Amino acid sequence: MANKKEKKTRIAAVGDIHVRETDRGKWEEFFTKVSEEAEVLLLCGDLTDTGRTAEAEILADELKACSIPVVAVLGNHDYERDNQKSIRKVLLKQNVHMLDGDSVVIGDVGFAGVKGFGGGFDKGMLGMFGEPMIKSFVQEAVDEALKLDGALSRLESDNVDIKKIAVLHYAPIRATVEGEPEQIFPFLGSSRLAEPINRRGVVAAFHGHAHIGTLEGETSKGVKVFNVSKPILMKEGFDPPYYIFEV
Template sequence: MATKKEKKTRIAAVGDIHVRETDRGKWEEFFRKASEEADVLLLCGDLTDTGRTAEAEVLAQEMKVCTIPVVAVLGNHDYERDNQKSIRKALLRDNVYVLDGDSIVIGDVGFAGVKGFGGGFDRGMLGMFGEPMIKSFVQEAVDEALKLDGALARLENDHIDIKKIAVLHYAPIKATVVGEPEQIFPFLGSSRLAEPINRRGVIAAFHGHAHIGTLEGETSKGVKVFNVSRPILQQEGYDPTYYIFEV
């Protein structure tokens, strides 16, 4: 007897959309197209251009035409004016989830999300040593990795055989920031974010932030990582500017 074909979940992913107050009407077609081609849309940080709540309100209005669930994390631009709480509030509605150390299950796919932070990669990763300000910088990266680990652990504990996706803004591996000046690698992501991704059975991770990085890489354990920063997708010829991944 023929086995029933498993239905796949199509994920559209993009980061760094940098919505401005003057963007009214600019994004509606983007969200309509994503709704037609995917089952879930991931927004990987830098949703606003300068961290103004008014920019998030424009984005929220544009997203009203989106008929599929949206899973988002905030980025460094969204924290620029310390308005991250009001930006998150402006975006939240039915089927729009802004994750910060928490998770959401859609169908048989679980999404865990954090902003992430810098600190560098592999042997170049900054250690917890030196002046208090350096230690605070490193601690932020540690805290973000712990938040991601906690969100993935809850998915693991609450759902049997769930397929896990990590949603980030900062990069968890060096390979997907290659193309940027090496001097700024420590500010583009941290290998600490890769540790829970490797340990918790994640099948893919998506991030943005590095506008001239590399589209695809993988962790030391072979987990696929995609840098879906909009400028990279544009340069790679994606139109509309999102990357489709099937789970």
């Protein structure tokens, strides 16, 4: 007897939408369109432009046009005014799955998310040595990687057949920040984030943050990584600017 064709989930992903207080009405068509073409929407950080709660409220209102589940992480812009807790609260009220070391299962796909942090890549990765300020910087990246590992681990304990997707703001690999000035690579992501992605059997990872980076790369273990920053998607001709991935 022929095998039943495996159902695939269509995931749309975009980062760095930078919603402003003047954006009322700007995103309604976008969210309506993405709802027609995908079954899950990933928002990969920098949801607000300057970290104002009012910007998150505009986004939450625009998301009423989105009829599919939304999974999101915060980005560095969302932390700018130390309003990250209120931004998260506003979006949770709109039923957005806000991930920060958490995971959510939608259908047979599990999403694990963290903001991530900097620190550099591969041989250029900053080590835990020197002044306390440097150690604190590195520790933040370590903590974010541990949070991602924990979220992915919980997905494994939920169901061994779940397909795992990592949702980030900062990059886990160098390849998807290529195009940015090399001097700022340490502030665009960290290879520490790639370790749990490689070890936990992740199907693909999505991030933003590097606006003039590269759309696609892969980890040392061959896991696909996509930089879905809105400026990159627009440069690559995606209109509307979201990337579709089937899993």
